[in-house]
Amino acid sequence: MQLTDSEQAILDGESGEGAQKAMELVVALGKIYNADGLVDITSAHLSGASYKTIGDGGLKYLEDMVKGGAKVSVRSTLNPIGMDRERWAEMHISEEFAKKQNRIVDLYGQMGIQTTCSCTPYTGANLPKLGDHVAWAESSALSFVNSMVGARTNREGGPGALAAAILGKTANYGLHKDENRRPTVVIEADIGDSLFEHSLLGQAVGMRIGGGIPYYRGIRPGIEEGKTMAAAMAAAGAVAMFHVEGVTPEASRYDVSDLEVIHIGKEELKEAYEKVNTADDVQLIALGCPHLTEREVHEIAMMLKGKKKRGDAEIWFCTSRAVREKCADDVRILEEFGPVLADTCMVVAPIEGTFSRTGTNSCKAGNYLPTLCSQRTMCQDIAQLLKVIS
Numbered sequence: 001m002q003l004t005d006s007e008q009a010i011l012d013g014e015s016g017e018g019a020q021k022a023m024e025l026v027v028a029l030g031k032i033y034n035a036d037g038l039v040d041i042t043s044a045h046l047s048g049a050s051y052k053t054i055g056d057g058g059l060k061y062l063e064d065m066v067k068g069g070a071k072v073s074v075r076s077t078l079n080p081i082g083m084d085r086e087r088w089a090e091m092h093i094s095e096e097f098a099k100k101q102n103r104i105v106d107l108y109g110q111m112g113i114q115t116t117c118s119c120t121p122y123t124g125a126n127l128p129k130l131g132d133h134v135a136w137a138e139s140s141a142l143s144f145v146n147s148m149v150g151a152r153t154n155r156e157g158g159p160g161a162l163a164a165a166i167l168g169k170t171a172n173y174g175l176h177k178d179e180n181r182r183p184t185v186v187i188e189a190d191i192g193d194s195l196f197e198h199s200l201l202g203q204a205v206g207m208r209i210g211g212g213i214p215y216y217r218g219i220r221p222g223i224e225e226g227k228t229m230a231a232a233m234a235a236a237g238a239v240a241m242f243h244v245e246g247v248t249p250e251a252s253r254y255d256v257s258d259l260e261v262i263h264i265g266k267e268e269l270k271e272a273y274e275k276v277n278t279a280d281d282v283q284l285i286a287l288g289c290p291h292l293t294e295r296e297v298h299e300i301a302m303m304l305k306g307k308k309k310r311g312d313a314e315i316w317f318c319t320s321r322a323v324r325e326k327c328a329d330d331v332r333i334l335e336e337f338g339p340v341l342a343d344t345c346m347v348v349a350p351i352e353g354t355f356s357r358t359g360t361n362s363c364k365a366g367n368y369l370p371t372l373c374s375q376r377t378m379c380q381d382i383a384q385l386l387k388v389i390s
């Protein structure tokens, strides 16, 4: 792996301990994956922000990085944390958890990271351009920018993305290179237009192919459909990039005539549905995985307008701070039913202390709620879920 003189100097510690540690990590990853060198990045998106997932060990790691003088050198945004920074008490969060969580956010802020705490930074704070090299963690977001935007990132982990953010560089391998962005399989999708069916499609494809780069025909996803598919494919499998014929920027570059073709229709969606449905009733309904967009907040508000909250189940609407502020009128309608939470989500919040059965319209959450939050799940269309509470 070739390093320039200035990169080698960072590795030798000439730019301080924080930068040296970052370079050691990026170089180690590069060696594992046979990178030929480093590539400049235009942005980073960091995961590993919830106290629930990183614990005291992660907090100590961040303290050490800050002590070592680590600072990011490119635009960097942060994934959801374990609570809404203002409304954590409504989420049944303890004071001790809140204190440590706030410390984590503070440390990221001290390193120059925008503490947006959202998994949809591409809708506002951090939207890369076609062909940009970036270092993103958060499997749904990185797949979205690879696929729907045409930026280039590998599936970074939290520490790898932080190291790249500090250096403004990442190791040049995998999806940073043209030859690794080719489709590996064609998916003929025979599904309806609903958002939920796109989530089930992602689930079915992730279950069927595991990894690789699917090339879709038969769908025309917008932002919302693209993000839910990306999330489901990355959770049910390990898909970090997909193409959609006629939609995604790089799809037309490839001849796919020799590839295997897989048909995904009603039967496959049914199998996917059964995998993520393990509960008949719920104590919590949590919408917004990935975080709700303005359009989604508006559509949910229109579904709830004029209705009354009923039953004991709680409902949380998870979105970004920016969307919550922009959609004040719709948010008022949603708030009659449950909190519109920013900064957080149902998977990285410690919901297992309060709930054991959760409803979601996201197959990504349908995969992770059982494993990371000990939940049984009801995974349904939003309209179906809203019938439980209205």
Ligand code: F3S
Residues within 6 Å of the ligand: 079, 080, 119, 140, 231, 288, 289, 290, 291, 318, 344, 345, 346, 347, 348, 364, 365, 368
């Ligand atoms: Fe985002 Fe949490 Fe889902 S980080 S993609 S809402 S699991």
